[in-house]
Each structure stands twice: as structure tokens, then as C-alpha cells.
Amino acid sequence: MDIKGIVSRLEKTDPGAIDRVSGENEITLNFNDFNKAMQTLHDDKSLCFDMLVDIVAIDRIDRMPQSHRFDLVYILLCSKDFSRLLVRLAAGEDNEVPSVSSIWASADWAEREVYDLMGITFSGHPNLRRILTWKNFEGHPLRKDFPLEGKDFDQQFDTTSIEDY
Amino acid sequence: MAEGKTITLNMGPHHPATHGVLRVEVELDGEIIVKATPYIGYLHRGIEKLAESKNYQQAIPLSDRLDYASASANNMGYCTAVEKLMGIEVPKRAQYLRVIMAELARIMGHHLWIGTHALDIGAMTVIFYAFRDREMIMDINEEIAGYRLTPTFFRIGGVAADTTPDFIKKVREFVKWFPKALQGYHTLLTENKIWTTRTMGIGPISAKDAINAGLTGPSLRGSGVAYDIRKAFPYSSYDDFDFKIPVGEKGDVYDRYLVRMEEFAQSIKIIDQAIENLPEGPVAIDSPWITNPDLVSVQTDISELARRFVLHTKGPVGPDKEVYHAVEGAKGELGFYLVGDGTEHPFRMKVRSPCFYLASALPRLLVGHMIADAIAIIGSIDVVLGEIDR
Amino acid sequence: MVSATIDNREISVPEGTTILEAAQKAGIDIPTLCHHKRLPPIGSCNMCIVEINGNTKPVNSCNSPVEEGMKVATDTKALHEQRVVNLKKILKHHALDCPICDKAGECDLQDVVYRLGVTDAPFEPRENPRIAEYSTSLIRYWPERCILCQRCVTACNAIKGIGAIDIKSDGDDGQIVVVDADKCKSCGECLFVCPTGALTENLSRYKGRPWLENRVETTCTYCGCGCQLQLKVMDNRVIGVTTDVDRGVNQGSLCVKGRFGYEFIGDENRLTTPLIKENGEFREASWDEALDLTAQKFSSIKEESGPDSIAGLTSAKCTNEENYLFQKFMRAVIGTNNVDHCARL
């Protein structure tokens, strides 16, 4: 289905959910309608975006304070005609983004990764823990204000200080 | 037998059958797995963060080290994504060479899979044959790129060098030889009683579940979904070639095995077509903003010299936009989400790693099976930790 | 305020703003070689040409003010071609020096060549090679790299008010000449603004490459101006000093000490171990030994003659933290107010 069809379909079921349409396969959703619209995208027989390919989080600290700090991009795939849809959501530092792990199982780890590396929290996630770093790791490495060389990189690292889940 | 009381067993991170530093905590009721929790991150190198500090050319070696078992296929993903970002059309000859390298890498990755997977389940013989043939591909890599495992042969805008006569000869030799070798693998496994008993009906996953869990590549196709990016979103001239997407039915370990075995054959078919129809022409675009001037002209031409310096010390500039581009890696949909900001460095590079989602589906695949089958299942989804942890 | 359109973008700037500045403010980058933030417009490189109101005769944007209702195009095909022609004129005799040039890697000329994608500008040797007239013991002039942008001459006049150098312009044979060698204080303002490697430091030649260096933002250690500068560091060695126009009271300027007086940092005569004098001769000692001796001497003198028999001199060359710690040491540990420094000298 092309972008026009997707937009008109979504407008019918969730009016006002779409904030902006950009390019051939990208829509931006409003924060408040996000969860419902995502459910529709998955459930609706004609849309049928049944695979969540990936979640990308971008730290837009350079565009603050004009816009929210984070951009989340959900990459969806329809298994019928293999069409891709990018769903964008702007999230502030204090926003709790509704989890979509109950809709797509793949969101479980994807959201954990975003939480771990970017520090965005998801409400309704069953198991929101760090995934690539360890339990008592400080900071979120992919944020732009996290130094590349890490914190205290010049000091001897005590491996016994790592707490595992 | 007294049910209800369970034992927790820790597999990995240093376990030969987890194919890297994957750790799975399994809870056993007798021999049956009732709960499985994978832990990852032991190989986390921060490749996405590192890429933000490199220029677009410099980040290519980082992509080699994602799924290091099939390095060129990752190059393909990264370079085509950057080219999409910059709006570059790569010359036909380079596209064909890239296809050859990527398909050879796929075969290399599958070699590692078949060898270790069979070894894990107890079929010792296959790995020796698989590694014998893998060695031939490494020699081809060495011939054209100088490196064997991680050739870093791709460049933004093309490939690093043109072919050598030896390269063509070696690829042709391999294309001629490999179907025979593949037949050998089949002889050893496909109808082997022990092999079929250990794999048939083990770890099945339905198409719906596989899609929901984000499985891609051979593991998804084993469940009967014919999703292959080479066909769904063709790139690098894949629509020039005649090949099929093998699919399974039941989505169990055996079906995934069969899919990969057929992929060997299809990849050889693609390589054969590509090497025989290799177009003439340059192997990289000629753009003053992307490619290096040749070494002769920099000695006489100040503009070429200056540009060469800028390209080496700063690198090509990426425009201020975002793209998602995915290719069919050896393990599935390998995607790169690139955010450019008008500088020489990507503002953000996100790797959509197929193995990450394959590993995330492990609990669902393992529960209800015997502990011995866990080895078969982990082997069948073919994860490489370099790509999971990045 | 005047309003105008640059590349279809509405802008509104104070009267008298040049088109180039207005464009930069709006985030439109016009290539230029002679314009510098600290200097008045020069208009020698003809890179910043723009088209105004569709008029095909281009004008230099660096010295044309924005006028009400003006429509400016900064990047048309014709402009690009004209820029390439102008740049090739500059490149014609530019030496093939990048591999040995200190500036390579942070050179404005290289950047513009890359940006415009210029190819095919073969080097032609000059009929009458230029002679390096201007040169001090700290600043070296490479005549064949000079593009006669006149930034250095303007900086010497406008920032320092010295006017030690000038351009002798004679078509292709123009070059920098010395007006009055005695006036030159080697402040290095000229080499700071030089867009190419035509003026380089005589000290740090061949010590490091810009893309290999680490730059550390710090404050100058000499007089009380508090100039902000960056130390160029490679292999644990300070190999040069540079500045940032936007930082600090100095706005990118430095004096001869700040710019060239860094050699003492890695000097071989630096003290590297504690010394203890025995029989009128110094001998090297360990830290434990030296500290123990000092502590024991201070303690015994304090015991015998009271804390006021010990005095301390701290230093205006040390940081605030060290000064604080020193007076705390004298007051809290020794117990005397006998602490002073060289503010009077």
C-alpha cells in the first residue's frame, strides 16, 4: 500500500494521529495517539504492518530547545506486499514512551536497547532492563553528551565492580 | 519423576556451542527447558558510537566487524546505505563485483554455520570439508583485497580495486568446484538418520510468530515466508540475476538447514552469472567529492593534490538527511539507519542487526525442548555475537 | 533593519550587514578565501560572488551590503562555473606542497577546492619565481603557496595597527613584501589568518599534522590578559599553539610569547626528580626521601622557634587551586600567616 493509502486508512480509524507525512514512506505520529495508531497499523487487515523491523533512537540535542530531545523511528514491514513504513515519534527527556512490546514481540529487546543506550524509558514494558551494558553502568552511551572515550577512561577499571542482572 | 522442582543451568558465555560469547540461563525441569533467558553484551564494542567519530569512509572497517563470518555482506549494507544518503549511483562493474563479494561472503558465513552446527550435534566430519572450501574463498579475498577474513574491499562509490586475472580464475574455479562439494555436504547430512532425528520437529516456529518476533533471513524463510531483500527491495543490480528464494514449511531446525543448503546453490548461481557477465568500465564513480584522484595526477595537478588531502584527512561530506537502507546479509535483514548532518561524520548510525532479533526469539524457541536440543536450536538460527552486541 | 531574500530564504538583518554575513547568519555557506571574521572586507579572491536580482553579472558578497528587497542567489550553475574559473587562476601557480605543508588538512584553499570539486588545474611554474622577502626568525613565508588574499596585510594593519608588510602587486608576480622589518613584532597575527600554508611557524615545522594532533583548550600562562588558546599536542609533546576566534578576550589574537613561547614545556633542562643538597652539591633523591626531609625540618624548626619562623612564597604563576592549597598549608599545617607572593614585582 502506498503512503496515501496508509494515511487515509489511519485518518479514518485514528483521526488526528498523524502529525506529518514526509517522503514516500514516513509518517510522524502525535505522542498522545501513538499507541493506538501503532495498534491500528498492526491489526488493520488492509495495513497489516506485522513486523517491527527495528527501533532507531536519535539524540537530537543539537536541535534543542526548539524541538524534543529524541527522535524515535519505528521501522515497520508489511509481510503481504513487503512494503516498509517509517513511523517517527518525538520524545522529550522526561517522556515515557508507550511500549509496543505487546504488539510486536521484537519490540521487547529493541526497546531495551534504546533504553540502555539512549536512556528513553518505555511505559508498559514487561522487563525494561539494560541489555548491552551492565546493571550499574552509569549513563547512556549513545547520547551525544556521553564522551566517546567513556567516563573515567584514564582510570583502571575494576571489573569486580560490575553488577550483573 | 518428581516434577515441579527446577534446576538453573548457565550456558556460556564461554561455551563452544553458543558460537561466541552468548550466555543463556536455562531453567530445567528434569531435562525439559521451562525458561530460557539470553544475556548479551559481552562483545559490545560501541560500533554505533565509534562510527559517529569516524568519517564515512573510515567507518567501513567497523561494518566488517559486525558479522565477521561474512564481512563483505556487511560492507554491502553500509556502503549502499551511505550511497543512498549521498545520492550516488555506483558503476555497473562495481555493482557486479560487490555482488560477487557479498555472495562469496554469504557462502563463507554458511560454511561456518554448517561446520559448527553439525559439529555441535555430533557430526564431526562436515566441518573439515566446510573449512576446506571456506579456505578457497579466503584465498579469493586475499587475492583481490589483501585481507582474508575482513577484506574491507568496498568503498563509498565503488570498490577498492579492479579485478586481477587470478581473481577471475579463482572465482571460476570455485564456482566449478563448489556444487560438487555441496553435494558432499548433502551426502553427509541430509538423509543421515541421526541428523534428521536431531533436527526434524525441533524448535519449530510458525510464520506468524516468526514475523512477530522480527526474524529475517533463512530463519524466517524456514517458516515459509519468502522475504528476501534481494527480491523485495533490489539493490546493487540483484534484479539482473536469476535466482530463487528457497523457503521451508515447518520452520523447524531441519527446514532452516535445508533453506541454507539451497542458498549455497543459489549464491553460486548468482556468482556464476556475475563473473561471466562482468561489465566493462570503472570500478568506482569518478566524483571529485567522493573518490580519490589517481596517484599520478596528484603529482602534477594542484587541485587533485588538494582534494586528495581533504578526502584523506576529512573525508566526503554527507548531506543533512536520514535514510534507512537494508540488504540481505547472511543472517537476514541487515539495515543501516544513517543520519547525516552536513559534516564528514554520520550524526548517527544505527545497525539493524538480524542476529539481535534472532537471539531475542531464543526463549520462545527453546522452551519445551530438551536441553540437548538447545544446542541444535542455537546452531540453527546461526547467530554471530559480533553483530548482536555491535 | 533591512529585509531581503537569499536563496529563497527570507532574512532580516541590521543595515550595513554585508550579503556574506547575512548569508552566514542564515546558515548559507558561501565559499570565500579572503574574508575573515576578524577583518574588514578585502574582496581579493572573487570566490564569494553572488547574483543579485537575477542580474547575471556577479558581485562580491563580502563587500556588498544587503539592500531592502534584494533577491540574492548564491549557488547557480553560472556562479559555480565562474568560481571554478577564478579558483583555477589562483591555483595555477600554487606549489604542489600539500605533502610537506604544515597547513594541509586545515587549509582553506584545500577545502574550497574540494567543495567546488575542481579538477584539471595542472601546476605551471612561474616564469619569475617569487623571492621570500618576508621572514622573521619565528615566521616563515613560502612565496609559492601564497594566493595574495591580503588577509595578512589587513590583519597587520587592522588588528595590530603595525603595517609591517604589504602587497607588491604586479599581476602574476605580486607578492608579500616587507615595509619595515623593525616594526614586525612576530606576533603571528598574519599566520593565524593565512588561509593557506604561505605563512607558517618557523618553530613547529614538520612536528605534526593537524589531523593527528590533539587540541587542548587552556589559558595562556604569561601576562594577566587571560588569553584563551589551544595547545596542539602530539605524542605527549606540545608542538604549537593556535586560537579560536570566538573564544576569550583575545578573539584569536595572541602575542609573540603566547604564540611561540611554548618551548619551555618540553625543555630538556626541566627538573624531573627531587633534589637534595649535600655538602653544597645537589644529588637526585626519591620523593619519599625529599618529602620526609622537608617535613622533618619544618616540624623541628616549628617546634624550636615557633610557626612564625617559617615563611612561604606562593606564586602568581600557579593556579588558584595551588595557591589556595599553599596558603592552607602555611596557615593550617604550619600555623603562620607568613605567606606572600610576587604581586608587587
Add this chain to the structure above:
Amino acid sequence: MTNPIPDLLKSEVILTTGTNTTENHPIIANYIKEAVTKRGAKLLVIDPRRIALVDSAALWLRPRPGTDVCWINGLMHIIIKEGLHTKDYIEERTEGFDELSAHLEEFTPEYVSSITGISQDDLFAAARMYAGASPASILYAMGITQHITGTDNVKSLANLAMLCGNVGVTGGGVNPLRGQNNVQGACDMGGLPNVFTGYQPVLNDDAGNKFATAWGVDNIFAKPGLTVTEMFSAAEKKQVRAMYVMGENPVLSDPDKSHIEHCIASLDFLVVQDIFLTETARLADVVFPATCFAEKDGTVTNTERQVSRVKKAVDPPGDTREDIWILNSLSARMGYEMSARTAKQIMEEIAKITPSYGGISYERLENERLAWPCPDEDHPGTPVLHVGKFARGKGRFFAIKFIPPFESPDSEYPFLLSTGRVMAHYHTGTMTRRGTGLNRISPESLAEINPVDAEKLSISDGDMVSITSRRGSITVKAWINKRSQPGMVFVPFHFHEAPVNLLTSTAIDPVAKIPEFKVSAVRIEKAS
């Protein structure tokens, strides 16, 4: 400085006196030049030497050295007589004006002219120029302070500025130019015998108690200590038996070198902590190797009172340790454990007990430069002091008497010696005379002598001359130019080969204890 440096661009008149700004503060000289050439400011230079600034000056007065109080009073006399002073400002914000104006009666132009050697016309022109501008700023440096009347000179300049309403306004002020990167900071941090950090006086019991509590010690430090010059005389008398010198070279920098060497020799124990084996370190019993600015973290406070960061760029050479580590280890060995171990922790401690540094932290300094007073975290700093109201309430005028310098030229020592710096070198040359670069520019000490005198003494350019005072004699190369006025010679003090401080006198200002470097009587002879 009461005002930030860029404020100079807003001044209508800039009065510089006792500062060779182009040589010693070249960056400030840039601002002066920009103010003059682009902003139409007028530059008024009052200096005995023909310094480079004179080229841009609208008016240059050349007083005899050591007569500063006299000409300042003379200017004020004219200003009051002509009614050019700002009456509202004086009325509203100052006190003591009547005493001042009564005192100024005797400083008539004729009298001032006879003492200072400045023509009456010039005095009138200068007074009208300064008083006619609003705002006008005053810049001065060691040429004003290094006299036995140093404090008086500064007070007089403050009188002049207040008289014309130029204190506490943008573009005005009385601005001392600090000669070293952290003189301001060393004073702020309590590196003085009579105050703790932030100028909290040791005589104040509350302050004493506060610091005793903060440091966890019993004594309350009620008695001010000795100043540099007093320390050395006390050492001679065996009242001071041990000294700890961190990063100073008093043998070269202090007046009367042989006296200092004698005093140091009478010490029982001397510790020197420095980056090079300086002239002073050679006399020490123990020498600690120290780190230079590129090898440590910290902050410095510049002449505008702005605090900025110093960052570590390279590792220190050999077994050298950071000064903080040395002080911490030494005090631990003497039974006192310092709590703060890194520069950042020390700054936190400073902020806690120093009101004017209260809001300064490393986090803030990453992005901004702060001028103290900055009492809390949200305070933006105070670039201009005394806005609206003086720190002490009302600005006070002081009636200052003119006192001639300690030494005046006589028949035996007919010349007047002044010391100072040249551009390429710095202080005792410990840093700038290493390496080749700066030494190529200025390889040796040059005594600047006026051609008139040179002819009389039959000295030509480049001759070696010996300069002798009552305290010693040095041999330097002569440089004949018109920078010095007849009867005067200028010698820089960077060079240990020609240590000019052998000649200078130990006469000091009674309040600030600053030595009179700028005026000594000497004799010049051609060296054989």
C-alpha cells in the same frame, strides 16, 4: 580591573600611564588601537618613556619619573578650577570632596609644571580632554605602583576617575593591568599575609574562626604575617629560619640582588618548588620538580577578574608530580590530611568558604568565563565593579601629598634607572629564555639610552656599558633610541647575565610594601 577589557571600545578617552601596553599586554593594546582607529576614542598617554602607544596618542605628556601624584593632582586642580567635574555624581556617591579640593589649591599649573617637567599647556589640554569625555577609562600598570608612593599614586588615579564620574560605568573605570597570568587569583586565594581567600581579613575573628572550623585546626591566625620584602629582612635577623618557595625566583625578581642572596644564605632551610633549576633553586636545600601550565588542571583569574580553566595537555616529564600532590603529601607527612585531592575538589572547597567565588564551578567554566564576585550558582558574574554603589558605600576622596622618590639623581649618580619588560620575554626569563624561538627575537639585555646622553658619554649603539648604583654594577649592551628621555635609562630584568636588580633599591611603599623599581639613581660609563 574594575571593567572588562572589551569595555575600552566604549570609552571616549583612554588614559594610559605607567604601562607599556604594546609590549607587556599586547592583546589589550589591540583593543586600544581598535578604540582609537575605529571607534574614534582619544588616547592620552602620560609616560616618561616614548613607548609605542605614543604613535596612536592624541596627546602625550612626559613627566619626570616619580612625580605621578603631582601631575594627577595638577590635572584635578585644573578640572575643579574649570568646573569640569561631575557634581551630581560626587554629591550622590562620594565623600571627602571638600578636603580634596582644599588640598588641591597648592597644585597650580605653574608648580606642577616645575616639578614634573610637563608644560602648562599640555596640562590644560590633558585635563580638558579627560574631563570632557564620558566615559573615560584609566589604564595603569607597574609604572604607577612600583614606587615608594605606589599606593598614593593609585589612590590619586581613583580620585581623578571619581572626580569625573568614571567609576562604576561601562567604558570607564580604573584598570590596573596585571602582569602575570594569575596575580589576581593568587591574591584572591589568600596568598597574602593579611587576608584569607576572597580578601577576608585575618584580623577579623569571625573569618579566623570560620577558616579554623573549615580546616579543622585550633589556631585562629589573628596576626598578619610578613610580606616578601619583610620575610627576607626577617631571615637576615634569624627571625625566619625556613622558607618554602613555590614557583618564584626572588633572587632575580626582587630588588637588591646581593641583599636577597645574603638573606637566603642566612636561612637554615630553604625548599624551592619550580619547573627549572632557577637562580633561587640553586640556593635551596631541597628542590621539588613542579608541573607547568600544560601539565595540570586548574583555574586562573585574569586581570579582568575572569576565572578561566587551565587544562592538562601533556604528561609531566620524568618523575615530576603535580604541585597539588606535593603539597598534599607534605602536609600528610606533617600530620594533616588534606581532604581535597584533585583540582576540581579544591575548587569546590574554595567555593564553599569564599563568598566571591561561591558560584564558580568547573561545570560552569566549561561553557562560560565568570568574573567574580559570583556569589551563587545562578549569578552571572560581575564584569563591572561599583555599578550604582561603591563596594564600601560611598566612594572616598583622599587628599594625597606629593613625596619625591627615594633616590634622586645627583652628581655622583646622575642618571635615573627604570626597569621593566620587553615583549618577547617574561619576568625572570625562566620560561621564555628556554628553547630557541623567543631568544632569536630578543637574545640579550639592552639598556635603552637617549641619543643626547649617548653623545655626552660618547657611547654608540651596541657598545657595552657598565651601569652602577650605590648597591652594585652590571654590564649591558647599549641601545641608543629616543624611547627614554634624556637623563634616564631603561633596562629589562629578564636576563640573569645582566641582573638589573643588583642595582635597584629596597626602598618600599609603606602600605603595599612594593619596591621602588621604577626609580633608582645610577651612573653610566662605557665599559672597557
